[in-house]
Amino acid sequence: MREVAIIGAGETKYGEHWEKSLRDLAVEAGLKAIEDSNIYAEDIQAIFGGNMSAGSFVGQDHVGALIADFAGLAETKIPAMRVEAACASGAAALHAGYLAVASGMYDLVLVGGVEKMTDLPGNMATDILAGAADREWEVFLGATFPALGAMMARRYMHEYGLKIEQLALLPVIAHEHGSRNPDAHLRNKITVDTVLNAPMVADPLTIMHCSPVSDGAAAVVLAPAELAKKYTDAPIKISASAVANDYISLHSRPSLTTQVATVEAGKRAYKMANKEPKDIDFVELHDAFSIIALEALEDLGFAKKGEGIKLAEEGELNLGGKLPYNPSGGLKAKGHPVGATGVGQVVEIVKQLRNEAEGRQVDGAEVALAHNVGGTATTTVVHILEVM
Numbered sequence: 001m002r003e004v005a006i007i008g009a010g011e012t013k014y015g016e017h018w019e020k021s022l023r024d025l026a027v028e029a030g031l032k033a034i035e036d037s038n039i040y041a042e043d044i045q046a047i048f049g050g051n052m053s054a055g056s057f058v059g060q061d062h063v064g065a066l067i068a069d070f071a072g073l074a075e076t077k078i079p080a081m082r083v084e085a086a087c088a089s090g091a092a093a094l095h096a097g098y099l100a101v102a103s104g105m106y107d108l109v110l111v112g113g114v115e116k117m118t119d120l121p122g123n124m125a126t127d128i129l130a131g132a133a134d135r136e137w138e139v140f141l142g143a144t145f146p147a148l149g150a151m152m153a154r155r156y157m158h159e160y161g162l163k164i165e166q167l168a169l170l171p172v173i174a175h176e177h178g179s180r181n182p183d184a185h186l187r188n189k190i191t192v193d194t195v196l197n198a199p200m201v202a203d204p205l206t207i208m209h210c211s212p213v214s215d216g217a218a219a220v221v222l223a224p225a226e227l228a229k230k231y232t233d234a235p236i237k238i239s240a241s242a243v244a245n246d247y248i249s250l251h252s253r254p255s256l257t258t259q260v261a262t263v264e265a266g267k268r269a270y271k272m273a274n275k276e277p278k279d280i281d282f283v284e285l286h287d288a289f290s291i292i293a294l295e296a297l298e299d300l301g302f303a304k305k306g307e308g309i310k311l312a313e314e315g316e317l318n319l320g321g322k323l324p325y326n327p328s329g330g331l332k333a334k335g336h337p338v339g340a341t342g343v344g345q346v347v348e349i350v351k352q353l354r355n356e357a358e359g360r361q362v363d364g365a366e367v368a369l370a371h372n373v374g375g376t377a378t379t380t381v382v383h384i385l386e387v388m
């Protein structure tokens, strides 16, 4: 296996893009990544695109071929495929692209992610997103994704005595960081009181514990690490790309407070990168609901079980703290266009590791971890990236 590096990255602004279609968003991000890589679009040898549900959101399937065509690459006849793992589709596409370059099959691979979610009314988006859970055993019985997140939060509060005002610290930090990110969907700063007094979505989670429904796209270009400096002075190495799956339904799992897929993907990633949690300078964690990120802080080894929130209480998750958390604003504030999210987390890491994250830079960062989840941590993908 060859070592793999990212030589270019790009993304659209996240938010409501009434004026742009799915293909516009994907092509915009892809062309930005290609331009950033100092290559020509015709140099790309394969495309892997993360997308959860364009068929349901905008009535468009066959997304890989569509994007290649509208990027002007139909002429080159390159393979272009969609990768789907619910909200982890983006990171799953990156895993596929990583394998394609590591194997020696291709040298220059474009990995993208895209979702166009806001063209439909909220209740329809909620139903489409519920397709990431077990339709027969969870969704038909009334569980939406916020409801499943709420059950995880209730159980965690019961087992570890967490107060909802403590959990509220995570969205407060996410919005603080998102307010500094010009590409973020929600750029307003909030307080614990804002979180507690916001409209209830699924008790105990108010709207401020939930990621928004967003449109957006993100892309990176991969190359063999040994060739990367031919294209850029600042390649970023993918030191680990690991995926794990768990039972799809919450009721099949031994615990609602430990994400087994996150524990496993984390262990595999640390081993592959030859790193430990203490080596990680900052994280982009999947905070679709605050509780998922809190559990992940513990399941990835940054805190003991039940003690993750102390990191927030002690200020360690802020910029300037020991483990800055979601400097992009995370899913909560940057936004969550589901198929794009995992790639977008990595775009943020690339900017940070190149010292280009103006206004929200994690000073001196050299190693970072991205955690992207499909379903209720049914699929977890962990990437570790570092400067070369």
Ligand code: COA
Binding pocket: 087, 122, 126, 129, 145, 146, 186, 201, 207, 208, 210, 211, 212, 213, 288, 289, 336, 375
């Ligand atoms: N956090 C903060 N503000 C939010 C928000 C969120 N999650 N979602 C919407 N808003 C804001 C909007 O910007 C809008 O503000 P404005 O009036 O100033 O323009 C306002 O709230 C109403 O927006 P609307 O789109 O009507 O909200 P909604 O009630 O239809 O949807 C949720 C709110 C929480 C139900 C929706 O965002 C949601 O379903 N989130 C979870 C998505 C999900 O499950 N993702 C997959 C997870 S794995």
